[in-house]
Amino acid sequence: MKNPYAPLNTFVAPAVPRAELWRLGAGVALIVALALLMATAFGALAQALLPAEGYARYAAATSQGPGAVLFILFGFGFFLIATLVCADLLHNRRPVTLLGHPTLAILQGVRVMVAVLLLGIVLWLLPPWDMSDLRPGLAFVPWAMLLPMALVAVAVQVTAEEVFFRGYLLQQLAARFSHPAAWMVAPSVLFGLLHNDPSLGSNAIWLMLSATLFGIAAADLTARSGTLAPAIVLHFVNNASAFLLVSAQEDLGALALYLIEVDLADPAQMRALIAIDAGVLLCSWLAARIALRR
Template sequence: MHPDYSAHAAFVSPARPRAEAWRLIAGLIMATVIYIGLLQALDACVMIVLGDDGYFDFRTMLETGNSPAGTLYLLGSFVCMAVAVSAVAHQLHGRSPLSLLGPPRLALRQGWRVLRVNALIFLAIWLLPPAEWSADLVPQRPFGDWVLLLPLALPALLIQTGTEELVFRGYVQQQLAARFKATAVWMLGPALLFGLLHYRPEAGANAWLFIGWAAAFSLAASDLTARAGTLGPAIALHFAANAWAILIYSQDETLSGLSLYHQPIDLADADTVTPLLLVDLGTLFVSWLAARLALRR
């Protein structure tokens, strides 16, 4: 049975007046340039405030990635990307940045429904983990300290996940769907781009597994966006997945500063990585189905 993507037409309609392919390509280039420029400006401000010695310590903290301040900075810096894509939507395509989101109130209601069911799924995983899953977990910080960080960590995580959805499911998916009718184009295009941007060189031959997982996540998020007609469900799905991977237990050393637990793994070890990614794919599938049930679509 063909998916019910009737809501997608209204979601895409703001992009139709200026849907030329060259605008999308130019827009991605412009957004990248603006994003890099804003990051450099932010970095310069930090240097001025901290001074030479403080700035050196700050850069070291970011590179190690296991401090709360460093992780908060990395997540919060995604606001530069949000500003960049919003500027491109307004200046190059002549439309409101809010049109990337869809109707805000509807997006909020739909996102809340999806977030609730996904929170229950991850809570069940946390409370009923297989023994082999929990054996290698290393406590990252005391529970009380972790709770105190949540008022900062949750908004920072929302900035990161919301911005990525604005770019890939908002800007890229909308512009492709406004130009091309084929579902494969506007779903596979963002998936390919999203997957390639999750390339992990340190994973060696396993890098394609991470690309494939990210592409699969993108397809699920694109499907929910097309069914709902807003980014609310995709942001909620993304937020729940990243909250689990960044705030609860982290396998990524560069983003472990806010996690309650850390699971050190060798990304280049296929015997370790493959089973974990298969479990993640299964969790993604269940989360996607639960989101559809919450949306009744």
């Protein structure tokens, strides 16, 4: 019987020569420290270079509304840079090895993008949809004007997360341990834990569970494809929909065209929302798998 995870061996191969656990621990510490250092330096540089009035406008624009969401999303770029630097410094590997073979990654990414977008269109068109819970978010004209920048911002955010979780962590763990519990489940659980939202109280567990399931699906696609592209595309479509089309979180929905009326503190509503997300994730994961078989 053919091993569906055979491409994982090629994807993990660059990590094997320097797969010591101490390097992984040091690498995670270096990535966090370097990202925070760059973020702090960026803020200090902006304050030093901009005139007082200009810096005040910059601070106001990035503290609320669409500017705040863009600021958060682009901020993940520091973690992306830090992860690429870590792969080079601590593991003596070319940063591109975190992605996989570039040509294959592009081909797989295009296939998965087409499949997942077609699925999304079908899901939007299929009845019955109750639109009564939707209310207008950002007005259409500013939404359309910000859309190109917002798409780039989402791409930066999801690429940073995938390069770290399904690239760096998955590869380094798979180079040491063959069992999927180590390279698939463990990074996904960490991914879920980092999505904890204390403001949701006991309901935060559902959000963490949803993120963990997504991590497992993304890791599965990475192992089946041998590149990071399918996971990046799946993550991009998922987050672009949540940030730019319909958002359930008002504080992070400033870029969304619509907001959905849902009380995230209500266990019943939260479970229903997570169930819908899980169903869409399952369909998207299956669509990506079908696209990768071509």
